[in-house]
Amino acid sequence: MRFIVIDGLDAAGKDTHARLIKKKYQKAGEKVIIRSHPTTDTFFGKSAKKALLDGGRLSKSKATFFYTLDVLHSLLNYYGKSDTVIFVRYLGGLAYFPEPLGQFIYKVLSKLFPTSDLMFLLDVEAEEAMKRLEKRKNTEIFENKKDLMRVKKRAKNIMKDWYIIDTSKPIEEAQKSIEEILDQEDRK
Numbered sequence: 001m002r003f004i005v006i007d008g009l010d011a012a013g014k015d016t017h018a019r020l021i022k023k024k025y026q027k028a029g030e031k032v033i034i035r036s037h038p039t040t041d042t043f044f045g046k047s048a049k050k051a052l053l054d055g056g057r058l059s060k061s062k063a064t065f066f067y068t069l070d071v072l073h074s075l076l077n078y079y080g081k082s083d084t085v086i087f088v089r090y091l092g093g094l095a096y097f098p099e100p101l102g103q104f105i106y107k108v109l110s111k112l113f114p115t116s117d118l119m120f121l122l123d124v125e126a127e128e129a130m131k132r133l134e135k136r137k138n139t140e141i142f143e144n145k146k147d148l149m150r151v152k153k154r155a156k157n158i159m160k161d162w163y164i165i166d167t168s169k170p171i172e173e174a175q176k177s178i179e180e181i182l183d184q185e186d187r188k
Helices: 014-027 043-054 058-076 091-096 097-113 125-134 144-158 173-185
Strands: 002-008 032-036 086-087 118-123 163-166
Touching: 002 091, 014 032, 014 086, 014 118, 014 173, 032 058, 043 058, 043 173, 058 086, 058 091, 091 097, 091 144, 097 144, 118 144, 118 173, 125 144, 163 173
Parallel strands: 002 086, 002 118, 032 086, 118 163
Antiparallel strands: none
């Protein structure tokens, strides 16, 4: 079983690249599952998304709580159940915590939860992310330039050993970088 994690800033192209990876492996005849968190098919995912759209200090705590339960649900129900399982947003959510706390929790959870040699941090400049977010109908509580810049810095500190892919460039270029890494790992 191949476990791939795609994480990164809002508007970095996580879902887009996950779908392109799915297409790549389906062409090869594999069964592929994508779990994009927060999900839309669980109470936990729907509750996390609602909290992200509501705003306010309490909503951030509720979003974190329900997001965590949503990821746990996906791990219990989907991890190992297909040739390839892709998680969009996984441990990267810890970049929203204050710096030392997020790093500590990441170290603990990466020992308890499955990790992979195929973990991608999609990196986009905050200005480019904001341009992309302007096209969305609803924005979430963390989708502002100040939070994006802060989370980007924390994510790079927490996920140092992940593959970092610049998604400010065209989708095709970023996907080519991802596929080269996937092909290299598949040959091992």
